[in-house]
Amino acid sequence: MFRNLFKKFQAAPTQGADNDPVCGMPANSAITLTHEGKTYAFCSEDCKQEFAQHPEKYSSK
Ligand SMILES: [Zn+2]
Known part of the structure; x- marks a missing residue:
């Protein structure tokens, strides 16, 4: 059911920016952080x- 929520977010992008990998919000x-050469942006x-404390948990999707 979490997947359905995520799809909803992707179907209606607000700023064309990446979603927060931690919570899925735009x-x-x-607010960004670079991990292993990739830059991630966050909502807060x-x-x-x-993310900084558990990068593996969120970067390996
Ligand atoms: Zn967030």
């Missing part, structure tokens, strides 16, 4: 910190 392009500092 990301704020001002909280999600950025969460």
